[in-house]
Amino acid sequence: MEKTIVVGIDIRDLKIAKTGTKTYLEEICRAFKKERPGIKFYFFDTILPVYIGKNKILKIAEHLRFFIWKQVLLPVLALSKGCDIIFCTDFFVPYLNLGYKTIPVFHDAFFWEYPEHYNKLWLKIFHKFGVQAARKSAYVIAPTEYAKDRIAHYSGLPVNKIISIPEAPKTLLSTPSLSTGTLKLKTSKYFLHIGTFEKRKNLYCLVEALHLLHQQGFTDFSLVLCGQISPKNDMDGSRKLYEAINAYNLTDYVIMPGYVSDIDLSWYYQNAELYLFPSVNEGFGLPILEAFQNKLPVLVANNTCLPEVGGEAVVTFNPFDASDLADKIIPIITSKERRLALIEMGNERLKNFSWERTANELIEVFKKAAQY
Incomplete structure (x- = not known):
């Protein structure tokens, strides 16, 4: 024995x-x-x-x-x-x-x-x-x-x-008690990001991309950034984020609910249009899998481990070029077939984890x- x-x-x-x-x-x-x-x-x-x-x-x-x-x-x-x-x-x-x-x-x-x-x-x-x-x-x-x-x-x-x-992915619970009214959204649709407001998260890229989309007439989309400001000044990227929001007059379109508990997290995933991951450095990138789990198309920066985790189920973009991100978003929000194809690929990719x-x-x- x-x-x-x-x-x-x-x-x-x-x-x-x-x-x-x-x-x-x-x-x-x-x-x-x-x-x-x-x-x-x-x-x-x-x-x-x-x-x-x-x-x-x-x-x-x-x-x-x-x-x-x-x-x-x-x-x-x-x-x-x-x-x-x-x-x-x-x-x-x-x-x-x-x-x-x-x-x-x-x-x-x-x-x-x-x-x-x-x-x-x-x-x-x-x-x-x-x-x-x-x-x-x-x-x-x-x-x-x-x-x-x-x-x-x-x-x-x-x-x-x-x-x-x-x-x-994290084991999440559904919470139907939340509603879009809780977010005070100016629009009925939103893109999602989950994570701290660290510099490496590169969140201002998302604001710039949203601005470019609005310029092209896609004004029915907002951006929801769930997470907290980094407590360490050297890591904190919130200043550049807020500057971008103000510069593009997007205060009403960028919602920051702060830290989101596990109980509420699945609601944010389930009601988003797609998940955006512009980080310039990650060790793994759990939100990719959490987004797959919640039937979301996922776009990730074309660097570090993110393409490795997402495989062919994600759309990659240059995180230093907001116009590239905007260009990659448009085919997904304008084509139901493209959106459903990405969701299906995400379902298949998730089976590996x-x-x-x-x-x-x-x-x-x-x-x-x-x-x-």
Whole structure:
């Protein structure tokens, strides 16, 4: 009889994580909690609250507590349960491997690509302990081949040590209680984007494209941008966004409802005309799959991982050329056949992604690592 593999999952990040990283951990834990012969999971969390405020002293104290959790408490918990593997989805695993193998998830290469966006102390901790611990890990998980290549390029980790395992769409609930009146739309139709207002999201491109469409007579469309302003000045792209809205007199046509809860998110997808993704850098791009799931045509920037995730089911555009985006939108909003064809391709593309598939592929990595 084969030995049961014991895997410890660090879920402390659920107290901090937002957007895609939170979705990943929530969904993968849900999948791992199903009965799986030959493997046993423990879900490790701290009993202490996690500070997420802006006080510098308390933030430094929280960094210290994070270090103690990762390097002391988590290893002790893993040892007490006889873990063969420690799996962490927040870039950091224990530096010391005390009878177990470690496997981190690196969602992207942003620590290297945008160092100015991170606290200097946090960045030092990442390079000193996050990257060095990853070097000692059995494997590192990345969400796409693009992310894998960028992580290998910057970290120096062997490419064959980094395994690309795709993600899947968030599990969303329908909420018929919302209505278009809630949005105070000036038009009956809208384009949608979900995500924070970071510079790399390139949201002003959408405003410029909407302006060009209005100039060509397509004035029955608005733009809904669900998300929050970035709390970090170096990352925040809202200023350029607001300037574009004011310059083109689109205040009544660009709706920003702020952070949207999971309960309401599906409503925004289900009532949109199409989904626009102008980002210039992503590690995966979960909204692509969420849009497919909600029967939306999807247009994505022709860079980084977005074409990889969307495949032939997405229309690509130059994110630095709003006229290209406008030109790509027009055939979709003027042709029912084109719209339905994209929706059907999205349905087919979505079949390649599920959290069950993600969980199964991760379990194969765990088994391989346990025998390593």
